Amino acid sequence: MASRIVSPNPHLHAAVSTRSLMRDVVIALLPATAVSIVFYGWHELLLVAVSVASCVLLEWAITRYLLKKPSTIGDFSAVITGLLLALNVPSTCPWWVLAIGAVVAIGVAKMTFGGLGQNVFNPAITGRVFLLISFPAYMTNWAVPGSIGEAWGSSVVDAVSGATPLGIVKEGLASGMTLDEIYADNGFSYLEMLYSNLGGSAGELCVAALLLGFVYLLVRRVIKPHITLSIWASMFVFAGIFYLIDPSHFTDPVFNLLTGGVMLGSIYMATDYVTSPMSRSGMVVYGVGIGIITMLIRYFGAYPEGISFAILIMNAFVPIINRFCHNKKYGRA
Amino acid sequence: MANRTFSIGGSHTADKKLSKDCAIEVLPMPSTVYVSMNQHLGAPAKPLVAAGDTVKVGQVIGEPGGFISAFVHSPASGTVKSVAPRKDLAGNSTLCVEIAVEGDEWVEGVDLSDTLVKAVPEDRAFILDRIRLNGVVGLGGATFPAHVKLNPAPDKKAECLILNGSECEPYLTSDYRMMLEHPSEIIVGAAIMRRALGGCRCVIGIEDNKPEAVASMTKALDELKASGLEGYEDISILPLMKKYPQGGEKQLINAVMGREVKSLGLPIDVGAVVQNVMTAFATYEAVQKNKPLVSNVLTVTGDCLPIEKQHNYKFRIGMPLSYIAEYAGGVPEEAAKIVSGGPMMGKAIANLDAPTVKGSSSLLYLTEDQTRRGKESDCIRCGRCTEACPMGLEPFLLVKLARNAMMDELEANAVQDCIECGCCLYSCPAYIPLLDIIRIGKGDVMKIIKSRPRK
Numbered sequence: 001m002a003s004r005i006v007s008p009n010p011h012l013h014a015a016v017s018t019r020s021l022m023r024d025v026v027i028a029l030l031p032a033t034a035v036s037i038v039f040y041g042w043h044e045l046l047l048v049a050v051s052v053a054s055c056v057l058l059e060w061a062i063t064r065y066l067l068k069k070p071s072t073i074g075d076f077s078a079v080i081t082g083l084l085l086a087l088n089v090p091s092t093c094p095w096w097v098l099a100i101g102a103v104v105a106i107g108v109a110k111m112t113f114g115g116l117g118q119n120v121f122n123p124a125i126t127g128r129v130f131l132l133i134s135f136p137a138y139m140t141n142w143a144v145p146g147s148i149g150e151a152w153g154s155s156v157v158d159a160v161s162g163a164t165p166l167g168i169v170k171e172g173l174a175s176g177m178t179l180d181e182i183y184a185d186n187g188f189s190y191l192e193m194l195y196s197n198l199g200g201s202a203g204e205l206c207v208a209a210l211l212l213g214f215v216y217l218l219v220r221r222v223i224k225p226h227i228t229l230s231i232w233a234s235m236f237v238f239a240g241i242f243y244l245i246d247p248s249h250f251t252d253p254v255f256n257l258l259t260g261g262v263m264l265g266s267i268y269m270a271t272d273y274v275t276s277p278m279s280r281s282g283m284v285v286y287g288v289g290i291g292i293i294t295m296l297i298r299y300f301g302a303y304p305e306g307i308s309f310a311i312l313i314m315n316a317f318v319p320i321i322n323r324f325c326h327n328k329k330y331g332r333a
Numbered sequence: 334m335a336n337r338t339f340s341i342g343g344s345h346t347a348d349k350k351l352s353k354d355c356a357i358e359v360l361p362m363p364s365t366v367y368v369s370m371n372q373h374l375g376a377p378a379k380p381l382v383a384a385g386d387t388v389k390v391g392q393v394i395g396e397p398g399g400f401i402s403a404f405v406h407s408p409a410s411g412t413v414k415s416v417a418p419r420k421d422l423a424g425n426s427t428l429c430v431e432i433a434v435e436g437d438e439w440v441e442g443v444d445l446s447d448t449l450v451k452a453v454p455e456d457r458a459f460i461l462d463r464i465r466l467n468g469v470v471g472l473g474g475a476t477f478p479a480h481v482k483l484n485p486a487p488d489k490k491a492e493c494l495i496l497n498g499s500e501c502e503p504y505l506t507s508d509y510r511m512m513l514e515h516p517s518e519i520i521v522g523a524a525i526m527r528r529a530l531g532g533c534r535c536v537i538g539i540e541d542n543k544p545e546a547v548a549s550m551t552k553a554l555d556e557l558k559a560s561g562l563e564g565y566e567d568i569s570i571l572p573l574m575k576k577y578p579q580g581g582e583k584q585l586i587n588a589v590m591g592r593e594v595k596s597l598g599l600p601i602d603v604g605a606v607v608q609n610v611m612t613a614f615a616t617y618e619a620v621q622k623n624k625p626l627v628s629n630v631l632t633v634t635g636d637c638l639p640i641e642k643q644h645n646y647k648f649r650i651g652m653p654l655s656y657i658a659e660y661a662g663g664v665p666e667e668a669a670k671i672v673s674g675g676p677m678m679g680k681a682i683a684n685l686d687a688p689t690v691k692g693s694s695s696l697l698y699l700t701e702d703q704t705r706r707g708k709e710s711d712c713i714r715c716g717r718c719t720e721a722c723p724m725g726l727e728p729f730l731l732v733k734l735a736r737n738a739m740m741d742e743l744e745a746n747a748v749q750d751c752i753e754c755g756c757c758l759y760s761c762p763a764y765i766p767l768l769d770i771i772r773i774g775k776g777d778v779m780k781i782i783k784s785r786p787r788k
Contacts, residue, residue, distance in 0.1 A: 008769055010759045115711065224720075278719055
């Protein structure tokens with residue numbers, strides 16, 4: 001008789017793997033990546049390539065030479081970190097800054113903790129915040145994209161530099177202007193923000209492309225909507241209250257949702273499996289925390305944008321959230 | 334509107350009802366059958382025959398070895414060759430009566446006709462006696478003696494008899510075929526059980542991936558209701574949304590009644606009694622025909638079998654699995670694993686020469702590609718195991734606790750509630766052997782719980 005497998009149940013598997021899930025996240029990020037390359041040109045392509053290559057190479061080198069374990073780059077998680085890091089910096093950023101960001105993201109935030117699944121803080125955001133603090137000039141040199149293809153004919157140095165909507169508002173309010181005056185000077189519109197040609201990090205360019213990826217992740221059941229939606233809802237409510245109190249000094253809820261890194265952060269980085277809570281109620285607590293901290297930084301903090309800091313701060317609370325938030329158990333209160 | 338289902342967790346497993354259109358065929362007898370004395374939950378039966386005895390079909394050859402135990406009957410007429418331990422399908426030794434088959438002569442008093450007997454007996458004691466004496470056990474998987482469940486303690490009141498026709502495991506089609514080919518017998522069986530429980534309502538839950546079964550059962554129920562006989566009121570058919578493990582007792586109660594059984598509690602605590610449709614059929618035969626449980630229906634299936642080699646067989650209990658496999662055309666070469674039962678909760682067969690038992694429901698052939706587990710990698714904390722667990726547990730956490738032998742924390746995190754449905758391991762993208770480890774932890778915690786003095 002031929003030898004056969006005897007093992008305990010279940011005898012089938014859903015045929016999802018870490019690799020297939022991570023690959024889906026990469027696919028979801030492709031529209032936003034493509035848009036940023038189309039608008040920002042060769043230099044953006046270089047940034048994406050350098051970032052992804054450094055992350056993957058670094059993880060390979062660390063597993064191979066430091067940990068002396070089998071390589072884990074096949075799980076695609078380093079590709080995601082690389083992509084996110086590149087999308088989180090301005091397209092004018094020098095390429096070597098991204099290489100340094102990759103060292104912090106993969107080397108410090110991920111591999112020192114033991115690699116995928118063990119890290120406390122989201123690697124891409126840790127890398128981004130490190131760069132923001134260390135190279136503030138490079139990290140806030142926002143390029144305003146021109147029309148499609150414009151950037152491809154010229155070098156990046158010629159691109160128009162400008163501030164982000166959030167930055168313009170922060171500076172304007174600090175100089176004593178009211179929001180109406182600031183808007184009148186700059187002429188923002190919601191429609192513009194949706195497909196946007198306003199200044200910002202490369203990946204924040206097109207909200208529509210980011211939303212497309214969100215829908216893909218939901219349809220493929222890669223992530224649950226709880227974290228993202230609770231970030232949006234809490235930001236909307238928080239901003240709504242302040243906007244109702246004083247519309248001349250507090251930006252309105254929709255403006256806050258459509259500007260800065262909210263979409264990129266709430267869809268792709270706050271939902272990182274490893275650094276977010278496991279239960280549905282915990283996800284809501286975590287999302288609301290991110291939303292409120294983001295708005296606190298935007299309204300009252302020194303930085304115009306705060307979602308990166310908010311996610312990092314809430315990452316630190318995940319173990320305690322997991323301790324107290326659990327899904328409903330059958331037959332128990 | 335979507336059909337009802339249980340509220341917590343569950344997996345959307347593939348359907349794979351490949352053999353659904355294969356009508357039930359009766360298997361011819363082999364030359365020898367081996368009847369296990371341990372084919373029900375509870376104490377093994379005590380053999381009442383010895384080598385050299387002649388037996389008839391339906392003759393008692395084993396008596397209950399305790400309160401929770403069951404009678405065992407001879408599935409064949411012939412001569413007892415031996416009463417000795419043999420290996421069951423897992424390779425464990427179990428006492429078996431070996432009978433050389435010489436014919437098909439039944440004991441006196443069994444109605445072998447196909448006439449449908451619709452009138453439900455009045456007498457509860459008569460019903461329970463017939464069920465017990467004819468060795469009926471739950472055929473949904475657990476093989477719990479049926480008369481025990483149908484005779485709850487005096488302080489417990491059954492409000493709802495739930496008949497499980499969900500057949501939520503992929504591949505299995507035996508219950509489905511029975512609902513198509515013998516719906517009236519199943520419903521009469523349900524009416525009898527209902528009477529035994531004192532006349533509670535009865536809901537027959539069928540997953541909506543089997544609309545033909547819903548239609549067939551509804552038609553039979555309408556006909557019986559139209560007959561004007563008593564006992565068919567308050568029986569209804571409820572289509573349920575397909576989701577595994579719908580057929581789990583606790584899940585089915587939640588889907589049908591919206592109630593939850595407390596941890597370590599019994600269904601009757603919330604007024605529920607759950608029985609499988611096959612058990613209802615066996616009950617019908619036991620009570621209306623005085624026919625002991627000596628046969629059941631089993632599916633021979635698998636993706637590596639051509640459709641003409643897929644079968645639903647009515648088999649006599651005690652036929653060796655290998656005999657059935659050979660009769661069906663042999664084990665396919667690609668079969669890397671043979672499973673008895675469904676692919677989610679069934680047992681992998683180590684010994685194909687083992688005899689069939691009352692609860693046998695399939696010979697499922699899986700290829701290596703289908704059943705090979707991926708290499709385990711680190712937990713990525715995706716929470717899919719938690720989302721899939723129909724008991725709302727946190728398998729990722731239980732595994733960490735079990736691997737570190739943290740018994741108090743395991744109990745506090747409800748490892749003892751695990752129903753071993755396999756949803757966690759099925760859905761884990763890191764291929765962590767969640768259920769394997771949790772099962773060991775659960776066993777240890779249950780030992781601790783049972784060793785405590787009762788209050």
